[in-house]
Amino acid sequence: xxxxxxxxxxxxxxxxxxxxxxxxxxxxxxxxxxxxxxxxxxxxxxxxxxxxxxxxxxxxxxxxxxxxxxxxxxxxxxxxxxxxxxxxxxxxxxxxxxxxxxxxxxxxxxxxxxxxxxxxxxxxxxxxxxxxxxxxxxxxxxxxxxxxxxxxxxxxxxxxxxxxxxxxxxxxxxxxxxxxxxxxxxxxxxxxxxxxxxxxxxxxxxxxxxxxxxxxxxxxxxxxxxxxxxxxxxxxxxxxxxxxxxxxxxxxxxxxxxxxxxxxxxxxxxxxxxxxxxxxxxxxxxxxxxxxxxxxxxxxxxxxxxxxxxxxxxxxxxxxxxxxxxxxxxxxxxxxxx
Amino acid sequence: xxxxxxxxxxxxxxxxxxxxxxxxxxxxxxxxxxxxxxxxxxxxxxxxxxxxxxxxxxxxxxxxxxxxxxxxxxxxxxxxxxxxxxxxxxxxxxxxxxxxxxxxxxxxxxxxxxxxxxxxxxxxxxxxxxxxxxxxxxxxxxxxxxxxxxxxxxxxxxxxxxxxxxxxxxxxxxxxxxxxxxxxxxxxxxxxxxxxxxxxxxxxxxxxxxxxxxxxxxxxxxxxxxxxxxxxxxxxxxxxxxxxxxxxxxxxxxxxxxxxxxxxxxxxxxxxxxxxxxxxxxxxxxxxxxxxxxxxxxxxxxxxxxxxxxxxxxxxxxxxxxxxxxxxxxxxxxxxxx
DNA sequence: CTGAAAGCGCTTACAG
DNA sequence: CTGAAAGCGCTTACAG
Numbered sequence: 001x002x003x004x005x006x007x008x009x010x011x012x013x014x015x016x017x018x019x020x021x022x023x024x025x026x027x028x029x030x031x032x033x034x035x036x037x038x039x040x041x042x043x044x045x046x047x048x049x050x051x052x053x054x055x056x057x058x059x060x061x062x063x064x065x066x067x068x069x070x071x072x073x074x075x076x077x078x079x080x081x082x083x084x085x086x087x088x089x090x091x092x093x094x095x096x097x098x099x100x101x102x103x104x105x106x107x108x109x110x111x112x113x114x115x116x117x118x119x120x121x122x123x124x125x126x127x128x129x130x131x132x133x134x135x136x137x138x139x140x141x142x143x144x145x146x147x148x149x150x151x152x153x154x155x156x157x158x159x160x161x162x163x164x165x166x167x168x169x170x171x172x173x174x175x176x177x178x179x180x181x182x183x184x185x186x187x188x189x190x191x192x193x194x195x196x197x198x199x200x201x202x203x204x205x206x207x208x209x210x211x212x213x214x215x216x217x218x219x220x221x222x223x224x225x226x227x228x229x230x231x232x233x234x235x236x237x238x239x240x241x242x243x244x245x246x247x248x249x250x251x252x253x254x255x256x257x258x259x260x261x262x263x264x265x266x267x268x269x270x271x272x273x274x275x276x277x278x279x280x281x282x283x284x285x286x287x288x289x290x291x292x293x294x295x296x297x298x299x300x301x302x303x304x305x306x307x308x309x310x311x312x313x314x315x316x317x318x319x320x321x322x323x324x325x326x327x328x329x330x331x332x333x334x335x336x337x338x
Numbered sequence: 339x340x341x342x343x344x345x346x347x348x349x350x351x352x353x354x355x356x357x358x359x360x361x362x363x364x365x366x367x368x369x370x371x372x373x374x375x376x377x378x379x380x381x382x383x384x385x386x387x388x389x390x391x392x393x394x395x396x397x398x399x400x401x402x403x404x405x406x407x408x409x410x411x412x413x414x415x416x417x418x419x420x421x422x423x424x425x426x427x428x429x430x431x432x433x434x435x436x437x438x439x440x441x442x443x444x445x446x447x448x449x450x451x452x453x454x455x456x457x458x459x460x461x462x463x464x465x466x467x468x469x470x471x472x473x474x475x476x477x478x479x480x481x482x483x484x485x486x487x488x489x490x491x492x493x494x495x496x497x498x499x500x501x502x503x504x505x506x507x508x509x510x511x512x513x514x515x516x517x518x519x520x521x522x523x524x525x526x527x528x529x530x531x532x533x534x535x536x537x538x539x540x541x542x543x544x545x546x547x548x549x550x551x552x553x554x555x556x557x558x559x560x561x562x563x564x565x566x567x568x569x570x571x572x573x574x575x576x577x578x579x580x581x582x583x584x585x586x587x588x589x590x591x592x593x594x595x596x597x598x599x600x601x602x603x604x605x606x607x608x609x610x611x612x613x614x615x616x617x618x619x620x621x622x623x624x625x626x627x628x629x630x631x632x633x634x635x636x637x638x639x640x641x642x643x644x645x646x647x648x649x650x651x652x653x654x655x656x657x658x659x660x661x662x663x664x665x666x667x668x669x670x671x672x673x674x675x676x
Numbered sequence: 677c678t679g680a681a682a683g684c685g686c687t688t689a690c691a692g
Numbered sequence: 693c694t695g696a697a698a699g700c701g702c703t704t705a706c707a708g
Contacts, residue, residue, distance in 0.1 A: 008482060010685060021695045026687055036693055053478065056458045057399045058685035062700050066395070068438075076427070077617070082420050089414070089441045093448070098455065100406075101439040103427045110431070117436065120394045140391065144346060225621065253621045260623050279415070280618065283563065283591045285598050348701055359679045364703055374677055396701035400684050 009050040018046035029054055060122070069306060070118040072102040072111060072128035078223075079249055079278040080293070081129070084151065087299030088127060095307045097124060108132040119144055125306030129153050133196075149302045153196040162319045163302045167197050170291045170324035171204030171245060174273040177289075177326065178243040179212045181334045183271060187241030188218035189231045189251050198223065201247045201275060217241055221251045228254025236262055242270065243332075249276035256284065267333030277327060286330030294322050347388040356384035367392055398460070407644060408456040410440040410449060410466035416561075417587055417616040418631075419467070422489065425637030426465060433645045435462060446470040457482050463644030467491050471534075487640045491534040500657045501640045505535050508629045508662035509542030509583060512611040515627075515664065516581040517550045519672045521609060525579030526556035527569045527589050536561065539585045539613060555579055559589045566592025574600055580608065581670075587614035594622065605671030615665060624668030632660050 015022040020039055027035050028043045035043075046052070060066045069092050073081045089099045100123065102114035108131050115137035118126055126141055129152035141148055142159045149161040171188075178186045188205045191198025202218065209216045219234040221227030228251025235241055236258070246252045252274040256266075264270050266286050274281070277292030301320050328335060353360040358377055365373050366381045373381075384390070398404045407430050411419045427437045438461065440452035446469050453475035456464055464479055467490035479486055480497045487499040509526075516524045526543045529536025540556065547554040557572040559565030566589025573579055574596070584590045590612040594604075602608050604624050612619070615630030639658050666673060 011687095012685080022686080023688080023695055023697095024693085027694090030687080034693065039693080051478070051481070053454070053457050053482070055399075055460060055685055056455075057395060057404070057460055058700085059687070060700095061393075061395045061399050061702085062685080062687045064700070071439075076424050077420060082415060085439070086414050086441060089439055093441075098452075099439045101409075101423070101427055101437045103424060103431075114436075116391070117394075119391050122393060122395055140389070143389070144391070225617070253618055257621045257623075279563075280591055283595045284622075285595075349703095350701080360702080361679055361681095361704080362677085365678090368703080372677065377677080393701055396684090397703070398684095399686085400701080400703045402684065 009052045011052075011054065013050055014043065014046045014052050017050055018042045064122070066122055066124050067097045068100055068121070068123050069097050069303070070100045070102055070114070070123045070126040070128075072104060072114055072118075072126060072130070074104050074106045074129060074131050076101070076103045080276050080295075083295045084129075084299060087296045088303060090296075091300045091303035092307075095303055097303070097307060104131055106131045108135065111135060112137050115141060119146060122146070125149070127151050127302045127306065128155070130155055147306050149305050151298065151302050159317055161302075161305045161317045163298050163305070163322070164320070165293045165298065165322045165324060167200035168204030168207065170275055170293075171201040171247070172208040173204075173324070173326055174245045174275065174291055175205050175208035176212075177328075177332065177334065178245065178271055178273060179208065179214065181243070181271065181332070183241075183243035184214060185217055185239065185241040186214065186243045186245065187235040188216070189228055189235065189244060189246040189255050190218045190220050191223050191247040191251075192220060192227075195223065198247065205245060221247065221254075223248050223250055225250050225254040225257075227251055229258050231255075232258040236264070244270060244272045246272065246274045249274065249278040249281075252276070252278075252288070266331050271333040272331040274331070275324070281327075282329065289329045289332035289334075290327045291324040292327055293324055298322050347390040349390075349392065351388055352381065352384045352390050355388055356380045402460070404460055404462050405435045406438055406459070406461050407435050407641070408438045408440055408452070408461045408464040408466075410442060410452055410456075410464060410468070412442050412444045412467060412469050414439070414441045418614050418633075421633045422467075422637060425634045426641060428634075429638045429641035430645075433641055435641070435645060442469055444469045446473065449473060450475045453479060457484060460484070463487070465489050465640045465644065466493070468493055485644050487643050489636065489640050497655055499640075499643045499655045501636050501643070501660070502658070503631045503636065503660045503662060505538035506542030506545065508613055508631075509539040509585070510546040511542075511662065511664055512583045512613065512629055513543050513546035514550075515666075515670065515672065516583065516609055516611060517546065517552065519581070519609065519670070521579075521581035522552060523555055523577065523579040524552065524581045524583060525573040526554070527566055527573065527582060527584040527593055528556045528558050529561050529585040529589075530558060530565075533561065536585065543583060559585065559592075561586050561588055563588050563592040563595075565589055567596050569593075570596040574602070582608060582610045584610065584612045587612065587616040590614070590616075590626070604669050609671040610669040612669070613662070619665075620667065627667045627670035627672075628665045629662040630665055631662055636660050 011022045014025045025043050028040045092099050104111040111131050119141050126148045134156040138157050151163045190202045219231035221231035232255040246255050273289045275291045277290040281288040349360045352363045363381050366378045430437050442449040449469050457479050463485045472494040476495050489501045528540045557569035559569035570593040584593050611627045613629045615628040619626040619628050
């Protein structure tokens with residue numbers, strides 16, 4: 001038994017049903033103003049009767065543009081990127097755009113693959129935190145006139161926009177906060193050297209330590225939970241710091257675990273400031289002092305750059321930098337209780 | 339200064355450049371086998387020289403099908419859904435499909451909006467955890483021949499596939515595990531009545547308690563952190579349970595917070611089993627005993643239903659149910675140490 | 677193995 | 693305000 005398919009009417013069916021031309025139907029579907037009230041009424045009724053749903057594919061081909069944004073990120077399971085994707089989706093939806101999710105797992109190959117696809121689909125724009133900043137696929141996109149905004153990490157191609165945050169400044173701020181509280185040995189659970197955000201945050205930390213005339217004490221992690229564990233153990237083993245800056249949210253989980261296992265209490269035995277402000281930061285004990293990126297504002301900025309480009313078409317690429325915000329809570333030990 | 343755009347060649351340009359017809363070019367792009375080696379060579383060179391990138395929009399329109407899957411979920415910030423989206427993206431990518439992310443925030447309106455869009459875009463298939471199971475937009479999708487699979491929550495339309503997990507069984511298993519350890523008053527931090535997963539998990543808990551002849555003791559939450567806090571407080575205030583089942587991962591965060599604030603130690607003063615197995619379950623202290631859904635297998639199943647439908651086109655809708663897996667760790671107090 | 681031609685379902689100058 | 697017609701860039705029978 002097969003049920004008869006009723007739907008799948010096309011614009012010609014609607015035109016026939018309404019006794020008008022396809023041009024008129026198309027007009028009520030789009031630039032509604034040029035059609036007489038009577039015609040519009042008949043078209044609307046015909047659409048209703050037929051259950052007509054315009055085929056956007058055809059419209060996009062004809063108009064040579066789509067309202068889809070590609071979002072290329074390395075790891076959606078990282079809460080920072082989850083938040084970013086969520087914020088981008090939100091901003092895109094409000095602007096009448098949709099989001100094609102491209103998760104690359106930090107694989108340059110998968111990234112290139114997705115970028116190629118996005119150009120073939122003639123996507124309306126791409127927001128990317130590039131695994132490979134020099135990927136030539138970005139150039140192809142730009143060649144085709146598809147705007148690109150680098151988020152979180154910069155892109156080599158100078159035609160791309162960028163929406164970054166002040167990573168070095170954030171790490172310096174965290175370090176200084178701890179230094180000002182009287183800590184002499186402030187350790188850094190650092191991000192990897194080969195990641196822009198890792199390098200930048202390390203740089204900020206080093207600057208602040210040098211500025212204070214303190215000896216830096218850092219261990220390299222991988223921005224993952226396990227790297228946080230390893231780096232924290234390494235720091236505990238040497239000349240033990242009394243305060244720690246942890247370079248991202250995933251490593252913070254590992255650091256907290258190791259500290260706890262080693263009987264090191266926060267903030268009495270060890271003060272801690274974490275970069276990133278994950279949703280669970282206020283649910284652990286003590287509540288985490290963090291440096292939060294204004295993720296929503298950044299997503300909004302990125303989407304705006306892609307969707308409102310007509311207004312400033314000739315303005316060239318824009319580069320926006322956002323500041324982190326310090327949330328002083330309990331793990332740093334600087335609030336009254338210390 | 340404006341740079342000249344080189345790209346944007348179309349198939350006719352390639353044909354001219356190669357001295358062959360567009361049909362031949364199209365053939366090397368697709369059904370590669372029917373073309374002579376010499377012709378293929380010339381086409382490939384022409385493509386290379388021109389930097390040609392086929393316009394998939396045109397191909398999709400012509401072929402009347404796309405390789406995009408819509409993923410409609412209520413809240414990507416909920417780690418369970420993050421994981422699900424991640425797993426779906428992975429499976430889709432492996433099958434040569436891409437993912438359009440539709441985050442609905444549990445808004446029926448936004449959900450309907452996205453579903454309408456997905457039908458207009460002639461998406462290849464839709465995976466949805468419906469906020470509104472009776473949304474008539476699902477019927478439109480199905481009418482158009484777009485397959486739909488309900489994930490996490492069922493759908494009213496009987497033409498939809500479903501990939502669900504045994505929520506009642508999981509809650510019953512958690513409860514029995516605690517009961518078997520000797521607890522007499524096992525409390526439930528319950529999900530909301532109006533959510534399928536909430537209802538089902540509560541049902542499983544009630545079944546297990548009844549079966550053991552124990553009085554149920556539950557407080558309703560909202561599946562969010564704050565509801566977990568409130569419900570846990572409520573349970574602590576009345577006749578205090580010695581063990582708790584928490585119905586999802588977000589409420590577990592709230593529950594842990596309240597327990598900690600109240601000086602209730604896990605597992606000595608309170609045993610706890612959490613439904614869902616978030617990535618931080620092994621990073622807190624004590625490590626959480628959880629019930630994990632086989633998210634990857636479920637995502638794989640859902641994608642397979644959508645992408646390999648030709649093979650069993652006439653098979654009618656499939657309904658697959660997956661079992662949770664109990665991970666006994668430290669928070670339930672049943673491991674040796676208790 | 678290869679090409680000419682029709683057609684996918686729309687939108688949009690161009691005329692009226 | 694409305695319609696006839698061209699065209700977006702492909703794919704695919706159909707013929708050879």
